[in-house]
Amino acid sequence: MTELIDPAPKVRSYLQSFLSLLIPGLGQAVAGAISRGLIILASILTFSGLTIWTAAQRPRFPDYGLTARAFLILLGETAALLLFIIAAYYLVTRTVARKPTTRAAVQTGFIILGILLIALAQQSLLNTALSADDQSNVYGITLVFGAALTAAMWLWNISDAGWVREDDAPSMNGLVFLSLAALIILGSRVTQVDLPKAVREYRDTEIILRQIVWPWEAAFVYEENNVEAEAKIQAPCPPGATGPEVNEPKDKGPWVVVSPTCGDLSERGTMGAIDFGTELTITGGGFVPGQTVNIRWENPIGNAFKPRGFGDTEIPASGEGTFETKLFIPDATISSTAQGDQIHRLIAIQTGEREFTGKLSQDMKLALQQMLVTIMMGMMATLVGVVLSIPLSFLSARNLMGSLKSTLQAFVGGVFGLVAGAWLGSMIAGLIASALGGLEKYPLLTFGSYIIFVLGGALLFYRLAGASLDWLGKRALPAVVARLITIIGLAAVGATIGYGLGIGFSYGIFSITHTAEFAEEMAPRTGAIGAAVGALLIAYYGYRRQPTDEITTGNFIYVIVRVTLNIIRSIEPLIWAIIGIIWVGPGPFAGFIALTIHTIAALGKLYSEAIESIDPGPIEAVQSTGADRLQTIRYAVVPQILPPFIAFTIYRWDINVRLSTIIGLVGGGGIGFLLIQWIRLFQYEQAGIAVWLITITVAALDFVSAEIRGRFV
């Protein structure tokens, strides 16, 4: 009895500790806590293994042996370091900080101290474990900290083994911690996280980053108040050529005189040695006294550069504003097809203050224009998407479609009416289109008339044929005949669906398992089989039911529309953009198509879910007043779905403008396209302008959309 209530006080077992020092977990296992011991052993082994593996994964350093050796050395070293810290900790807590609260603080302090010490000592630890050569190849931080963690676990395991008893549950805390650590290491491996590289190579980015972060110099036109004079030189100098006229010094304004004005180019040998050409004597005047004059060289095709290494190019002007210098004609690759005199220009220039004119630069104008294109692309896609997704969302709302019922025979009649109506509608629309002059001339009208006539014809004939067959079946035809017609009609529908599925099967499966030719050859056969099976199955269904039985036709539509929308939605907008680019070529139109398609599917789903979550009570109430279907939707459905619809629409608009910048990157036009071009041309300032415009637009949009949404919900 007493044993249960008052367990014997724990006694430290040095033997167990010693065993765990040799093999982690052994002491615990000997004490009877076998699973605890196993977990500790497994953890330490896994962790060590992971550390070694990670360090050895450097592409140029696939040597496990060396890594493992280094790891073991580091293990010992960090363990010694830790032991030192632990000893210090005991010393402090036993003598100075004895209160439990201060002890806790000291403990935290020592843990931080330990980590800092290891971080500081990292380099010297590594130096003892690895040669200088190997070090550059190993992932040092991982090794040192992995070793330190392992050492800490080992030490803890030794102390743990001293106290452990048989009935101790395996410590889950340590396990959780270890799995986390392992996950982090694994994760950083897989994503190739390489902090040293990020730090090392940051400097290269800095210049570019600075341009991207503050690109406004490129956004405006500056007037340069330069003092500038130029002289013309002919080079090479063919025999008999005299070169351009020599300049005269001027009384007013800057001037530069070069002599001779005809000479030979320097030439660069294969080894980089320069064979100097004609030396020019340059004198100038009329410049700002005391300020530096820069010499620049412009070759015949208009590329200006600083002729470095051919003479002095930065000469301070004298007190009178004159200067004098000598310069070899620099080397310049003259195109072999160049004809006639090759006239170069020497420019003497003093750069003055740049003056802000307030005018937008060409690049800025282009960026603004493309930003507008992008916003419009997003807006158009949203608008068209909304218009098209609203009817689809009604068709894919279960609560609305569930009430769409008809008798079996009306359904059969309707399906045939649907096909006939659609065909008739397309004929009429075709006539109208040819009368108008075709798709090229009036695209919207033609398109619209097709939609109206095909849809309208289909719907009208669906109702007409459905109602007439229903009437015939109920009032005029003998029951057997009605039944026969229904069954045959259903069989035809089943055959059509089965045929389609059969052909799809052939192309979908056989072209993978066999060849495309085989699939094409088999398609008629699988189609026929499908048709037969479909016809039989559905005819049997028709045979089991009565023609006057009610079926929920709405559910067919619901399922078909939902599944289609889900498939479309699960394809990323970027993929749609690529499809759009293949379809209509790169540009905003492709982006528009991609966004619109995705918007229809995404909004269709959101809208239909909003419809499905409305309160059915008002629908019942409005229906019970004798309202028709449209009135019910207008008075019971629309007021309930308007707020979520508006919220979703604005949300989508927001998304679309963001997406349209991204879609531009793959060729969908707009600012994204411009951005990627500028990046590829290394024009980082211009790219910076694009990034800024995108950021500003998105932020503004975020604000506006939140504002509007808040007002409606």
Added chain:
Amino acid sequence: MLKIENLTKIYEDGTVALKDVSFTVEEGEFLVVIGLSGSGKSTLLRCINRLIDPTEGKIIWNDIDITEASEGDLRRIRRSIGMIFQQFNLVDRSSVMTNVLTGRCGYVNPIWSLINYFPRKDRERALNALERVGIPDKADNRADALSGGQKQRVGIARALMQEPKMLLADEPVASLDPVLAHSILGYLEKLNQEDAITVLCSLHYLDLVQRYATRVIGLREGRIIYEGSRDDIRQLTDEQFKQIYGEEAQRLNVGPEDF
């Protein structure tokens, strides 16, 4: 006259909500349907205007079989049968006026009504209806800004717009406190007596049943287990009521004179 013949409703999941129910309602009656929750009261009332399609049986109203009516006929039948609901079923985000005007949907030009245009006459009628139920000043409020009792009055006004010959009321006072219950049933009684509108109403409380019903039908598990006249009910003791009704039977203990 409303004649229900062998009405059966089996839901798609197989629940038999009504089983072979037959009864007749004379013009001008205030028929109360009682029964435990789940006994089929709502199903019965909803079958009458075919918010629910019955599985079998006939519902004959003034010699027309409602169960056989085509879509167009059904709308014309529905517009002369008003309905009010336990949860009021107003469109919360619309104004009281719009809610009341929807009662005219069965009469007005369907195209005009889609842009919320109703003839002046109907607007006046709506104001009159609101006046009749005592809330003429709430016409421009949003429906969700009203209290429960006010909402049910809007429900009655909406039904009034239909110029109904019959009124179906599915537990119209179950979501209201006792004082309001008498007030609402008072309006129904007034319509019943002044406008000679037949009322079919399901109720929960014995004293309300005794106070307002001219005839009572008791349902249990979809079958009629009790039929009684006004006098029968008045003499009914609590014990007998409990036998028909089960343990749920309650009294309100608030008379109309209490408010």
